[in-house]
Amino acid sequence: MEWPDVASALARFEPPFPRAALEELRRRWQEWAPHLVAEVEHLASGGSPFRDEREEDFNALPFFGCWLAAEQRDVRFYRPLVAACHCDSERAELIFGDDLTDGLPQQLASLCDGDDSLLKALAEDDEAAMWCRYAALKAMQIRVVEGDADVDALREYLENLCEREAEVVRRGAWDYEREPFDLFCMVVDLVGALGPGRMMARIRAWFDEDLIDPTIADPSHYEEQAAKSTAQCLAEARDDRFCHYVTDAIADMAWWACFDEDAKATPTLSASDDDDDFRLGGDSRALHPGTFRRETPKVGRNNPCPCGSGKKFKKCCGAQASS
Numbered sequence: 001m002e003w004p005d006v007a008s009a010l011a012r013f014e015p016p017f018p019r020a021a022l023e024e025l026r027r028r029w030q031e032w033a034p035h036l037v038a039e040v041e042h043l044a045s046g047g048s049p050f051r052d053e054r055e056e057d058f059n060a061l062p063f064f065g066c067w068l069a070a071e072q073r074d075v076r077f078y079r080p081l082v083a084a085c086h087c088d089s090e091r092a093e094l095i096f097g098d099d100l101t102d103g104l105p106q107q108l109a110s111l112c113d114g115d116d117s118l119l120k121a122l123a124e125d126d127e128a129a130m131w132c133r134y135a136a137l138k139a140m141q142i143r144v145v146e147g148d149a150d151v152d153a154l155r156e157y158l159e160n161l162c163e164r165e166a167e168v169v170r171r172g173a174w175d176y177e178r179e180p181f182d183l184f185c186m187v188v189d190l191v192g193a194l195g196p197g198r199m200m201a202r203i204r205a206w207f208d209e210d211l212i213d214p215t216i217a218d219p220s221h222y223e224e225q226a227a228k229s230t231a232q233c234l235a236e237a238r239d240d241r242f243c244h245y246v247t248d249a250i251a252d253m254a255w256w257a258c259f260d261e262d263a264k265a266t267p268t269l270s271a272s273d274d275d276d277d278f279r280l281g282g283d284s285r286a287l288h289p290g291t292f293r294r295e296t297p298k299v300g301r302n303n304p305c306p307c308g309s310g311k312k313f314k315k316c317c318g319a320q321a322s323s
Contacts, residue, residue, distance in 0.1 A: 010025070010060060036077075040080040044084040049094050086125055104135040105142060112143060145238055158194070181216070188206070188222075191203075
């Protein structure tokens with residue numbers, strides 16, 4: 001296969017899974033990666049995520065490129081990918097789909113060139129989609145779990161960010177119409193994942209202030225985490241398969257419902273959907289915020305609907321689920 005053949009095979013999310021094209025891309029990565037860097041740079045500069053705007057024909061090339069780049073640890077993708085994340089929720093959903101909650105944090109962590117300041121700037125960008133901001137924070141946690149960043153430095157950063165975001169909620173400045181979950185709860189949960197011992201007085205006070213909704217985050221979870229050592233907390237994080245670098249992008253993508261011609265899966269939660277059962281800490285749908293336990297194959301909003309209608313998920317069962 002040559003590049004035009006590979007590019008054509010990776011242009012859309014359609015069955016069958018384009019394994020041969022991906023394996024050829026992996027084999028000739030150094031030769032063809034510049035084409036894919038250019039695709040991500042196009043998105044970073046505000047370019048359309050569609051091949052055809054009228055048909056909303058999603059261009060899958062940068063998506064596949066970022067997954068393979070993460071596997072290859074190709075830092076050329078890091079800065080344009082972070083830049084593409086500085087966008088609102090609607091655009092983020094178009095560009096990343098379900099990867100907002102699953103793949104994006106792993107990709108950012110895997111591609112990071114060591115400059116965490118870009119991740120921090122994304123996390124602190126009040127105009128960026130909340131899930132993109134969270135992905136930056138989760139990427140920093142992954143780098144700690146993988147041994148490439150200092151846990152104490154990250155804990156200190158998250159504690160300071162907690163104070164900043166607590167004030168946002170306290171002032172009523174969070175726009176819950178635009179973003180149904182506030183970043184504050186997400187940051188507190190990441191502090192809990194690292195061991196919240198020295199922050200417990202503040203966490204209790206935030207619960208007392210009703211800044212943290214007890215139906216979303218369980219106070220007892222943080223008490224239990226505070227009793228553990230940092231080493232124990234990191235060991236638990238290592239058991240989360242979403243808390244590691246990408247090592248086999250092809251295996252990570254092969255099971256998705258959009259590549260299964262016979263899939264009749266029930267649509268699953270997407271990053272922008274309301275979810276009354278969403279919880280942080282303790283028993284929940286999330287191992288960590290945004291990392292959902294999936295009982296059915298992954299379906300993105302721009303994927304073919306698994307019901308077999310031939311329509312995009314967002315215009316079929318996805319529209320019904322959100323109505």
